[in-house]
Amino acid sequence: MTVRLLKKARCIDLVDALSDDYEIVAPVRKKDDTLFEPLSGGAEMDLDYLNSPVAPREFLLPQDETVFEYSDPENGTTLQPKIKDRCRIILGIRSCDLNGILLLDSVFSKDIPDLYYLNRREKTVFIAMACNQPGNSCFCSSLKTGPSASEGYDLLLTDLGDEYLVEVGSSRGEEIVKIGRGLFGEAGEPEIKRKADLLAIALESFVLRVDFQRVTELMKGLFADGMWEDIAERCLRCGGCSFVCPTCHCFNLFDRQLSETSGKRTRGWDSCLFSGFTRMAGGINPRGSKVERIRQRFFCKLVYYVEKYGAYGCVGCGRCTDTCPGYIDIAQVVTSVSLRSKGYEVDVGAKPER
């Protein structure tokens, strides 16, 4: 493994050196929130952020994208597929979100490859950032998806105070180091040791620890359990949990007419919590009730994902918990599954204390 050092003050120089070849997306402070945005027009990055309220998955799977445009002149229909062609660096992405993208890779590359996703993925470089201080809703350590990334990054930064330890994870990472040569210093055993110490402290400081052991198996026995009714009572069907999630990827295909003879097909995010998600023409709706839909969301994440892709559809970022107006908390759900399976009463109708 190649390691380097990067002085915090030189970060901006690295961004400058890279911005000829890449669009740089980084956390940017916006009033009370830090959001991932392209660093154009002088936006200032905030690498000391805890985490963004929305996962940066939109840079791989946009909220709204054109699948193709068509026009219908007299000689026939022409289809113009729109596949974006831009190299991009996502700087400061957290380990949880990076693991979310590794899951999306399985979804969009297995069986029938999705060219839109894969083309963007191919052109995206990840400069990830380890977490020294987890947030109150974070539980990545329970899923081994953080607080520091172990795979998927091109470069991995760890905050050592005045400088970052830079771990190179791929040949594209080497490439970045080459472009920014002169900005990086040498690193060795002492810095690697510092990181290990900081990581150990971070692992100690998780407020939230969730026991995922056997949850898939236990949930299957609790399909008809009353706990789902209690959870559903608190769901407002806003779909917020789906939209902030790093692994949710349900989408619609939607046509818009642009003129009498032309139009476009777009793809946009959807949420399994919306009542129209499964409603067919004629009005028949296989998941017509809220309890069926909220149960589907948790079974999708904790059972169906595991069966199909061999991993939970949750990376422990805690965003769904933070965003839910009804205080539905996935960590509380997992814990409740374990308790219910042992026959204990659970109160999933109560706001979790933290």
Added chain:
Amino acid sequence: MVNPYLPQESIIEEVIPETPTIKTFVLRPENGLKFSTGQFIELTVPGVGEAPFTPSSSPFQTEKVEITVMDVGHVTHRLHQMREGDRVGIRGPYGRGYPLEEFYNKEVLVLGGGVGFAPLRSLLFTLLHDLSKYKRVVLCYGAKTPADIVYKGLIPQWREKIEVLCSVDRADETWKEHEGVVTTLLDKFEIDIKNSVAVVCGPPVMMKFATFKLLDLGYRPEDIYLSMERKMYCGIGQCRHCMIGGLFVCKDGPVFTYSQVKELPDIWA
């Protein structure tokens, strides 16, 4: 790599009215369409959107594909207004169709309701293509009223080759055959259940009661084949709208045996 989302242009060659609300569209795709009976396609009505349909035509006819469509949603409504010469898009085929080898040397009971007859017509064309492979083929078809019966011209032709029983929920003075829901037809003949498979397609409530009736008669869950229907956007197992439990109707189906789905939630919709 091929982009699975690009439809191929198809000309509407003929529009055949079946009932006041159902039409069959004969489509000629630019490059033809090879499919197995029971698979489905995504049909684009330009400017409106896409919807999934299982072809009602024979898979041995690849230069043309036919779909039988009820006017029920926004895509089907616009389609119903289209005429010969108009252009639509097709992509697919997708999913798994009927596993015909499982039907060889067996008594095949085909049970259809309403517009759910569409995929079964494709299946019947396939069975009739080499009838000697199957011990016996019985078709039971039910519709609401005599006016709601599709493929009226074909039924007499089929009667010459296979057993055909029809029923309507509400008869009128012209109706000479059985009156009652389609499952009541099953009491009218003997079948060697132990050496039989049943293939069911129709509205959810019909599929449900047909399955229960077949189980009562002694059919094993693995011998009951259901064509499941769900909202489907992508057709390739990514958009997740069609999931029943952990199964994707678009990839793992749309044809399932009852044993595959009986433990899953919300199967009858």
